[in-house]
Amino acid sequence: MSTARGKLRTENAVVIADKAAAEIGTELFGKYNKLRSWLLLWRLGLPTLRGVIVPAWSNDIASEVRLFARGIPASALLLRSDSLNERGDYLPAGDLVNLADLDVACCRYLELGRLVFLLEPRSRFDDLYSLSVGFSTSTSAVVEIVGPGFDASDLKRGDASPHQWLSVELGQPGDDWRVTGEKTIQGGHYRQSWEARLTKVARLIENEDRSLHGLDVRAAEEWLKKHQYPLLLEHRERYPPIPRQRLKAILAQTRDLPLRLASLGEQHAAFVVSLSLLGKNAAPVYWDIVWPSAKFVIGDRKT
Amino acid sequence: MAFEIKGRAASPGVYRGVARILTDQRNFGRLRKGEVAVSHTASPELVLVLDRAGAVVTDIGGVLSHLVVVARGLGVPAVVATDNASARIPDGAIITVDGSTGKVTVQTTGAARRSVSGQ
Numbered sequence: 001m002s003t004a005r006g007k008l009r010t011e012n013a014v015v016i017a018d019k020a021a022a023e024i025g026t027e028l029f030g031k032y033n034k035l036r037s038w039l040l041l042w043r044l045g046l047p048t049l050r051g052v053i054v055p056a057w058s059n060d061i062a063s064e065v066r067l068f069a070r071g072i073p074a075s076a077l078l079l080r081s082d083s084l085n086e087r088g089d090y091l092p093a094g095d096l097v098n099l100a101d102l103d104v105a106c107c108r109y110l111e112l113g114r115l116v117f118l119l120e121p122r123s124r125f126d127d128l129y130s131l132s133v134g135f136s137t138s139t140s141a142v143v144e145i146v147g148p149g150f151d152a153s154d155l156k157r158g159d160a161s162p163h164q165w166l167s168v169e170l171g172q173p174g175d176d177w178r179v180t181g182e183k184t185i186q187g188g189h190y191r192q193s194w195e196a197r198l199t200k201v202a203r204l205i206e207n208e209d210r211s212l213h214g215l216d217v218r219a220a221e222e223w224l225k226k227h228q229y230p231l232l233l234e235h236r237e238r239y240p241p242i243p244r245q246r247l248k249a250i251l252a253q254t255r256d257l258p259l260r261l262a263s264l265g266e267q268h269a270a271f272v273v274s275l276s277l278l279g280k281n282a283a284p285v286y287w288d289i290v291w292p293s294a295k296f297v298i299g300d301r302k303t
Numbered sequence: 304m305a306f307e308i309k310g311r312a313a314s315p316g317v318y319r320g321v322a323r324i325l326t327d328q329r330n331f332g333r334l335r336k337g338e339v340a341v342s343h344t345a346s347p348e349l350v351l352v353l354d355r356a357g358a359v360v361t362d363i364g365g366v367l368s369h370l371v372v373v374a375r376g377l378g379v380p381a382v383v384a385t386d387n388a389s390a391r392i393p394d395g396a397i398i399t400v401d402g403s404t405g406k407v408t409v410q411t412t413g414a415a416r417r418s419v420s421g422q
Contacts, residue, residue, distance in 0.1 A: 088350030088370075089328060132367035144365040158345025158364030158371070161384040165311075165365070189386070193363075270376070272367045292376030295369060296347070299354030301377065 013064040014053040016117075019043055025053055032115055034082040037289035044260055046253060046286045049078070051119040057106050065118060069099055077102065077118040081109040085297045094153060095208045096121050122285060124151040125201065125229035127276040129242050131250060132156065136270040138258040140180075141168045143247070147239045149224075149232020150197055152274045152287050159200060160193050161185070163239040166247075170255045177251055190239045197232060231280075246282060250275070253284070261289075268293070304411045308392070310385030312405035313366040314375040318358035319399040322392045322409075325349070339398055343389045345370045353377055358400035360388045360407055382407055 014025050022042035030036050041048040052068045054061060069077055076096045083090060091112065097105045106116045130152040134142040144162035146154050154160040167181035185193065195217075202220035206212050215223070224233055254273060261267070274287040323338045325331055328348050334340055336355040345364025350373050353359075359374055359381040366383060374381045380402030382388075388407060392398060397410040 088347045090347070132365070134367040134372070142366060144367045155365055155367060156369055157347055158361065158368035158383075160365075161311075161363045162365040196363075270372070272372055290369065290372060292372045295373055296350045298350065298373065298377065301354050 011056055013055070013061045013068075015050075015064070015068055016042060016053065017050045019045070029053060029055070029115065031084055032082040033086070033291065033294045034080070034288055035115065035117055037291075038080075038117070038287070040261070040264065040266065040289060041286045043264060044257070047284050048286045049119040049122065051080075051117050054106055054110070054116040054118060057103060057110055062103060065102060066099065068118070072120055074121045075099055076121045078121050079105055079109070079116060079118055081114045081116050083112075083114045086295065088296055092153070092157070094124055094151075095204075096123060097208075122278055123229060124153070124204065125149065125224060125227070126231065126279050127151045128231060128279065128282045129246070130155060130274075130276040131242075132272050132274050133250070133254050134270070134272045135258050139170050139172065141170060141251070141255070142166070143168060143251075145242055147242075148235040149201075149229070150193075152276050154197065154200075156274060156290070160197065161189075163190065163193065164241055168251065170251070173256055173259075177255065184241055185239050187238070191237065194232070194236055201232065246277065250284065306391075306409050306411065308360075308385050308388050308407040308409065310360070310382040310388065310405045310407065311366060312401075312403055313371045313383045314359070314379060314381035315403040316358075316378060316380035317399065317401045317403070318380045319397065320357040322360075322394065322396045322398045324389055324392065324394040325352070326389075339400055341389050341392050341398075345383055353379055358382075358402065360385060360392070360398070360400055362386055362389050 016022055016025050019042055022039040026039045052065055076098045079093050079095050079097050081093045109116050128148050130146050132144045132155045143166040144155055145164040146160055147163045163185040165183045166179050168177050169180050170177045198217045202215045202217055205223050206215050268291045270292055272290045276285055278285055321338045322341050323334045325340050325342045331352050334352050337357045339358045340352050340356040341360045343362045345361045345368040347369040349370050361383045362385055364383040371381050380400050382400055382405050392409050399408040
């Protein structure tokens, strides 16, 4: 396993399991914005997943990945990817990939010139709440939330309207925060959102298991039951607002992010941090940070 | 004649232009410079038209979605979570997007009406 700083090169796999490794990873791959933001989460001490950065595929790297998986232990890993020149039509990731299928899956992304990072396995069908917290000043934030059985991509990729939206005045460090605006989705709208999510779930299941081609929503329901992901099915009719205590804990973790990021040389006028509370015990996992100016390559609006 | 659609104010600014209903990436080429992109979801694929869209309107999506975050950074007015704008706005209609209030005003006279009847 590559751990000694002097031996590291950008063609090696790099295991990220602590702050020191995240700093090395940033030195090597800091130009990849999504990846850098995950490494920043490690450097900030926020709860995030262990992983291994895969810049290429070879027998040596495959061995390192297997070793990483064995140490968890895991029979599948969560595949994410990034590009130096991300476009809006990037190939989505987020699939859980069995170890036996990793070579094909990784090469599919690597051949597109992308970099892969493989994380501890967490299913996107098992999120109790997913949140985006947006900062445009250091004293206020907007929080968007989707509920049980939805995932962070619903917010980030605009596949769902938030089920709950809050505007929060954070005040100065040490002040109590207060909600200055709030809206929660109601009956019919939630039901529509739920149906759309189930349709998306059917598509996502197909992505993870190509043998299930043509899955309809009823079969997707059965799949969720069989694989013991009950959250979406248990919340078919009504969105349960996030408990205030959970929101309080998240805001306690995130409210000073503008200042903490600036102290790491990441000074941005606006950014969004994404996280999920996983499973019925609502374990927080932070996914990434998005900076508007660095997310995508955009054509020139003046021409 | 005009009617209004209400959504969530997502990126400030007021813009008036021709609405172009975009159903998927294959018809993004229909959007000409200065037209308003109207879509069902706030998909990040729509970022591909932000180099020429005058404004963005979507049926669903939030103000922290990738698309809207980037639109805000570029100063492109946007209204999201209108529920049904892509179904109610005729392709080619003249619309006014107020990204500060979340209001979309749809003109249903003249060219827009002809465009609808011509479909």
